[in-house]
Amino acid sequence: MLFPKPLAGIILILALVLTQGCIVTRGTVGEPLQDDAISAIKKGTTTMAEVISMIGAPDRIVRGNEREIFHYYYYDGKSPAMLLLILNFIRMDVKSDNLYVFFDRNGIAEEVIYGKRTGRTQFKLWPFGD
Amino acid sequence: MTNVAARFHAIRLIVGALCIFFLCAGCTVRRAIFNDAITSEQVNFVRVGQTTIRELADHIGAPDEVTESDFGFVALYYWSDTKSAALDFGAIGRLFLPYSPTMALSKTGVTPEQFQVVFDPQWTVRAYGFSRRATDEPVIWFWPF
Numbered sequence: 001m002l003f004p005k006p007l008a009g010i011i012l013i014l015a016l017v018l019t020q021g022c023i024v025t026r027g028t029v030g031e032p033l034q035d036d037a038i039s040a041i042k043k044g045t046t047t048m049a050e051v052i053s054m055i056g057a058p059d060r061i062v063r064g065n066e067r068e069i070f071h072y073y074y075y076d077g078k079s080p081a082m083l084l085l086i087l088n089f090i091r092m093d094v095k096s097d098n099l100y101v102f103f104d105r106n107g108i109a110e111e112v113i114y115g116k117r118t119g120r121t122q123f124k125l126w127p128f129g130d
Numbered sequence: 131m132t133n134v135a136a137r138f139h140a141i142r143l144i145v146g147a148l149c150i151f152f153l154c155a156g157c158t159v160r161r162a163i164f165n166d167a168i169t170s171e172q173v174n175f176v177r178v179g180q181t182t183i184r185e186l187a188d189h190i191g192a193p194d195e196v197t198e199s200d201f202g203f204v205a206l207y208y209w210s211d212t213k214s215a216a217l218d219f220g221a222i223g224r225l226f227l228p229y230s231p232t233m234a235l236s237k238t239g240v241t242p243e244q245f246q247v248v249f250d251p252q253w254t255v256r257a258y259g260f261s262r263r264a265t266d267e268p269v270i271w272f273w274p275f
Contacts, residue, residue: 064203065198065202065251069196071196085225086155086157086225087155089158089159090160091162092161094162094163094165098192111184113184117165117166117191127159127213
């Protein structure tokens with residue numbers, strides 16, 4: 001036996017006491033954008049249909065200047081909270097990834113702009129400071 | 131004499147702990163951060179008529195929104211830092227009494243901010259600027275008046 005029974009009981013009670021009032025929440029919007037699918041988009045050759053088959057339909061389409069821009073996004077939020085008997089701390093950190101594929105008049109990708117921020121989302125409880 | 135000093139030290143500790151306990155009683159501190167803030171130092175490199183959307187994205191990432199305006203396409207970067215604090219005077223009573231009404235003061239400051247860049251048809255920066263910047267508020271500030 002790895003632990004004697006009283007020790008296991010003490011560890012269990014300690015874990016329950018230390019984690020009581022703790023809440024850990026995670027929320028996401030959309031699906032994470034796959035780096036390999038994004039890097040497969042070649043400027044000047046990849047068509048609109050190919051982009052849709054690789055990444056899926058865009059979350060938003062921006063039209064203007066006789067061109068179309070596909071916008072894909074993904075949001076990731078982490079929120080730990082500590083609700084004690086008299087003192088409560090709650091913090092939420094939300095970040096977004098955005099992918100834009102710019103198409104020319106012929107529906108060929110001419111620019112790809114991708115920004116990934118969700119990798120820096122943290123479960124950080126302390127609400128003070130940066 | 132040593133006993134008295136030790137006892138005095140212990141009493142001070144207990145009184146101090148009780149003071150902190152009552153000062154914190156009923157306090158709730160909330161903070162919600164959306165994206166990283168973009169500072170003016172980070173966009174120092176932007177030159178009107180020269181910088182392209184590709185160079186902008188390489189420096190500060192992809193925008194959160196691209197929209198069309200009468201002057202051309204506009205890239206928008208969003209971020210916010212929401213701070214909220216509350217003090218419930220009924221919290222202490224709930225430790226000793228079966229019922230204690232909620233008597234709370236609460237304040238929430240939502241500060242959505244934006245960095246906007248207008249592009250010409252060749253995706254070169256035509257104009258850029260920050261939204262109205264809010265003053266930096268303290269995390270704990272529950273006085274609502």
